[in-house]
Amino acid sequence: MRFLNETPAHDLTYSDVFMVPGRSDVTSRLDVDLTSTDGLATPLPLVAANMTAVSGRRMAETMARRGGLAIFPQDIPADVVARSISKVKAAHPVFDTPITVAPDTTVGETLTLIGKRSHGVAVVVQRDEVLGLVSASDARSADRFAQAKDVLTTDVSLMDVGASPEDVFNKLSEQHQKVAVVVDGGRLVGIMNSKGALRSNIYSPALDEQGRLRAGVAVGINGDVAAKARAALEAGADVLVMDTAHGHQEKMIGALRVARDVRDAYAGETGRHVLVVAGNVVTAQGTVDLVEAGADIIKVGVGPGAMCTTRMQTGVGRPQFSAVLEAAGAAAELGKSVWADGGVKFPRDVALALAAGAGSVMIGSWFAGTHESTGDQLFDHEGRAYKESFGMASARAVRQRTREQSAYDRARAALFEEGISSSRMYLDPARPGIEDLLDWITSGVRSSATYAGARNLTEFAERAVVGVQSGSGFEEGRPVEKSW
Numbered sequence: 049m050r051f052l053n054e055t056p057a058h059d060l061t062y063s064d065v066f067m068v069p070g071r072s073d074v075t076s077r078l079d080v081d082l083t084s085t086d087g088l089a090t091p092l093p094l095v096a097a098n099m100t101a102v103s104g105r106r107m108a109e110t111m112a113r114r115g116g117l118a119i120f121p122q123d124i125p126a127d128v129v130a131r132s133i134s135k136v137k138a139a140h141p142v143f144d145t146p147i148t149v150a151p152d153t154t155v156g157e158t159l160t161l162i163g164k165r166s167h168g169v170a171v172v173v174q175r176d177e178v179l180g181l182v183s184a185s186d187a188r189s190a191d192r193f194a195q196a197k198d199v200l201t202t203d204v205s206l207m208d209v210g211a212s213p214e215d216v217f218n219k220l221s222e223q224h225q226k227v228a229v230v231v232d233g234g235r236l237v238g239i240m241n242s243k244g245a246l247r248s249n250i251y252s253p254a255l256d257e258q259g260r261l262r263a264g265v266a267v268g269i270n271g272d273v274a275a276k277a278r279a280a281l282e283a284g285a286d287v288l289v290m291d292t293a294h295g296h297q298e299k300m301i302g303a304l305r306v307a308r309d310v311r312d313a314y315a316g317e318t319g320r321h322v323l324v325v326a327g328n329v330v331t332a333q334g335t336v337d338l339v340e341a342g343a344d345i346i347k348v349g350v351g352p353g354a355m356c357t358t359r360m361q362t363g364v365g366r367p368q369f370s371a372v373l374e375a376a377g378a379a380a381e382l383g384k385s386v387w388a389d390g391g392v393k394f395p396r397d398v399a400l401a402l403a404a405g406a407g408s409v410m411i412g413s414w415f416a417g418t419h420e421s422t423g424d425q426l427f428d429h430e431g432r433a434y435k436e437s438f439g440m441a442s443a444r445a446v447r448q449r450t451r452e453q454s455a456y457d458r459a460r461a462a463l464f465e466e467g468i469s470s471s472r473m474y475l476d477p478a479r480p481g482i483e484d485l486l487d488w489i490t491s492g493v494r495s496s497a498t499y500a501g502a503r504n505l506t507e508f509a510e511r512a513v514v515g516v517q518s519g520s521g522f523e524e525g526r527p528v529e530k531s532w
């Protein structure tokens with residue numbers, strides 16, 4: 049990346065910058081390869097943040113199916129993480145995981161479950177046999193205490209597991225149906241709607257060596273780090289994220305060395321070499337110190353997060369574009385890479401982070417407002433759907449993380465709150481699912497790369513030309529939704 053004019057003397061956020069187009073011989077946006085340059089080489093350079101309100105099993109599965117990753121947060125008990133990862137690994141890499149209900153499940157419960165996925169239906173099953181489908185619209189018009197068997201439709205497109213996504217698409221178009229139920233010898237395997245069929249041809253899943261979906265696990269720097277890291281690896285984590293607010297501290301450096309040794313010993317025993325991510329830092333020195341302590345990827349960002357009050361509390365942090373640019377440069381000199389973590393609200397921010405040299409981009413709050421995030425879907429007084437989100441350093445998260453400590457220690461820890469305990473992340477009616485956001489982001493990033501004349505993300509970071517804009521420059525780029 050180079051600056052259009054002279055290198056600015058002050059630090060910049062994503063909103064402060066723009067990219068100018070350059071002469072390009074990339075003739076189609078679909079020719080752009082979005083494989084991450086962080087060493088993990090996931091087909092999509094996007095990571096769902098290790099936040100309790102964001103990443104659970106459904107997020108992990110859906111992100112990986114479309115080529116990205118999700119990181120299970122450090123506050124989830126180890127046995128729950130292990131169970132969740134084994135479910136992610138058992139999920140089909142192409143077909144969506146169905147929501148299943150029994151014939152006597154109430155409509156109320158069925159509706160709650162339907163809100164957890166984007167395909168809008170529950171499959172009614174009895175002893176492995178598919179009895180029919182309940183759609184959200186059918187369920188909404190029924191009494192909440194009615195049962196699934198009272199509202200199901202038996203008019204279902206059944207597809208064999210050997211069908212290609214194109215076959216599914218064509219059958220759904222012919223039969224004017226929204227979703228196909230995929231079976232293997234009568235056993236339910238998955239669900240696919242028309243959009244899912246299209247997406248399966250555009251995205252490739254992020255798979256481990258055994259062809260299963262990948263997922264990561266965050267480990268805190270307190271307590272028995274060796275045991276926690278080992279447990280995460282044994283649970284099947286494909287990447288370990290050493291996670292703390294102030295990553296450039298001795299405690300992190302010590303914890304990172306321990307985690308690296310555990311990882312190396314595990315690789316020696318099993319042949320499975322898992323990369324270690326560590327953060328958060330915002331300087332070249334922080335990056336170098338964490339690489340020396342054993343990190344393969346450095347997580348960058350202090351204070352840009354939507355749930356984060358660190359900058360207001362402490363005055364500490366750094367505008368994120370400059371933080372990523374400096375850290376990515378320092379990491380690249382050591383043959384390593386960074387994740388740009390936090391502050392992403394538009395596809396353009398992802399493109400700018402990648403232009404600054406990030407290997408992947410981590411997103412939290414934006415992804416919290418989707419069907420696949422962990423929380424239950426709630427509705428405000430106008431009937432708009434939202435999810436609750438909260439910061440990992442909020443009093444709410446600290447209470448949860450310190451649940452095994454004394455009441456006194458918990459109260460003391462809660463004094464250092466640096467995050468919001470409750471916020472509403474509305475589901476965008478036009479893009480309520482994580483895959484809708486991925487479509488939006490990836491189409492933006494593909495287009496950015498072609499404007500720069502780049503076929504892949506290495507070329508993009510080399511060729512991008514970035515200018516600094518005023519507030520009115522940013523404002524000019526916004527669409528106008530009603531006349532002025």
Ligand SMILES: NC(=O)C1=CN([C@@H]2O[C@H](COP(=O)(O)OP(=O)(O)OC[C@H]3O[C@@H](n4cnc5c(N)ncnc54)[C@H](OP(=O)(O)O)[C@@H]3O)[C@@H](O)[C@H]2O)C=CC1
Pocket residue numbers: 098268269270291292293294297299328349350351352353356358390439440441449461464466
């Ligand atoms: N990217 C960001 O801007 C931020 C992210 N977060 C996220 O919040 C979660 C909780 O992180 P964290 O608060 O580090 O909690 P952790 O539970 O990871 O504990 C951090 C440890 O570091 C010590 N520490 C020393 N200085 C600091 C400092 N300035 N800030 C925080 N801890 C410090 C703490 O000791 P003691 O408590 O005794 O001081 C504690 O032992 C993580 O998921 C983290 O990623 C949190 C804040 C900022």
Ligand SMILES: Nc1nc2c(ncn2[C@@H]2O[C@H](COP(=O)(O)O)[C@@H](O)[C@H]2O)c(=O)[nH]1
Pocket residue numbers: 097098099293328349351352353354355356357358389390391392410411412413414438439440441442466467468
């Ligand atoms: N200072 C705090 N930072 C937090 C907290 N919870 C999460 N985070 C950081 O934000 C990013 C995600 O950013 P977003 O803009 O996409 O939401 C996350 O990965 C953490 O680094 C918090 O309570 N305080």
Ligand SMILES: [K+]
Pocket residue numbers: 351352353354355356357359
């Ligand atoms: K913030």
